[in-house]
Amino acid sequence: MTCRAWHIEGGRATPIDPLAAVDATGGFTWIHLHGEGEVVAKWLRDHAHLPDYVIDPLTAVETRPRCDAIGKGAFVNLRGLSDDVLSSADPLASVRLYASAGRVHSVTRRKLTAFHTVVDRVERGEVADPGDLIVAFASAITEQLDPLIADLGDTLDECEEALDPTRIFEQRRAVTHTRVRAIGYRRFLVPQRSALEKLGQLPGDWLQADDRLHLAAAADRAARMAEEVDSIRERAALVHETLTDLRAEQLDQRSLQIAIVAMVFLPLTFLTGLLGMNVKGIPFADEPWAFAGVVGLCVAMSAGIVAWFVRKHWIGR
Template sequence: MIGFAYRIDDGRAEAIGVRAAIDTRARLVWVHLETNDAAAQDWLRDAAHLPDYVVDALTATETRPRCEAVGEGAFLNLRGRSSERLESSDMLASVRIWALKGRVYSVTRRPLVAVDMVREGVEHGETRDPGDLITAFATAITNDLDPDVAGLGDELDSCEEQLDEHRVFQLRRMVSHVRVAAIGYRRFLSPQRAALEKLAALPGDWLADDDRLHLSAAADRAARMAEELESIRERSALIHETLSDMRAEQIDNRALIISIVAMVFLPLTFITGLYGMNVKILPYADQPWAFDAILGVCTAISVAIILYFTRRHWFQR
């Protein structure tokens, strides 16, 4: 079985085998499985004797943060940062937790950074009961996500400072990355806040008052991050619109220059094309000064058109 288990008494944690955890009695037994395959489902159902609806919730493929009270225990689903690169549509890995007095079962499909943080706290004697363990998960997830959310805001600030028409494409890629990340994080942080608030309000003696306070604090941090992500999403949309306007202005300016050049050369092309015809009726075709005269007329027309456009302010950007 892929995973680990701990026997915890009065803050002293002892690592034990997953299979041995079934018959272990202590103030807290924590079993963590790192897979939700058929073997894990069979173990949870047949060895741990968990109800089918709890097993289904712990091993579901698609999940979102939620909390449900079931009998004397509670099921909690949280999302946190993974050590693996995940798809942009599902940027956070999940941990599913079934907790009741004296027992906590947790399941992950992808490596979750918070699991190592919680495990380290357990080994240092910071966990004494199921409430402490769930609080440790909620706190570790929010502590780990907070710098990432702040980093997105800093990256967006950098994009705003570097707004320049010569860096439109590079900045649009940066802004799009920030916007996608903000949407992906916010998708889970908003329901995660609701799940933590609901867990903090659940009745039961296995959640102490200090655990409820810590859960409420974690919910507040999740709410703050969700609000910051919403602000980042709106700001990135505004910056993206600004960059699109700058790009459109670039195209307009270039089209204006092309139009002016075309307007200058249009009469010149007509004159040179007219005198380029191989016919004998062209006036002054046999005069030695005809070429200089035509060149002078073309120059005068070009200067006149440029002066006209200048006085009309067509060259102002």
């Protein structure tokens, strides 16, 4: 487990010892823990003196974005990109925050990419209160997700503009990968928007008026990304269906070609089999032109069958 803390007062952020941060007064204190298991819960219980009803959501294993009023503060869970390799079913790491007047405790179990951005903003003096810190996390998360979601849309645009029957398998893999990622992001973006909206409406003097405006803006941005992910998911389904139809059409064309070849050779096979029987009485068996005559008859039959297929528009379309 790692633990870091900052004391922010008068627009200036100072890194301090986490144990000293617990009892710091004046200004605003942020204590961040990175780790998992009982060791984090023990630190929060023994050193931060938080009650169990706050520690439980801060250390929960399975989490989704949400916001709940707890005592005189609020618990907020947000999801963002991670420096760790995560599964496609759970592609975003969580940051859990318990905020109250003058203090914020945050916990991460996986390395959150947005954490470094937030630390930079804190150290530049851009964070003055708990509301600013939560807004900083929400803004950093959406700023980092935005280009990834745009890339998903660009991938679909390329597939839609260049549908190629010769690259069906490659394009289907790209579309499927895009759809899986969109579904993974949507799973957390929709409740994240709701969590930010709910936080902005919670009563409490620890949230300033400008914090509520910034939270509303962050919620709107999350809502826009959620709508974009929904659009990507639906477009991916349509492109996948189109590629499936192209594949089915390819198979139909090939089956038709095979059937036509079989239909051309079927009467020829019957004729050559009939004339190839080793019995007496086969017409013109002793004539010198018999072989050429049979070949000519086969060519004529083949031409007639092909002409009939063309007239029926089964080939040559």
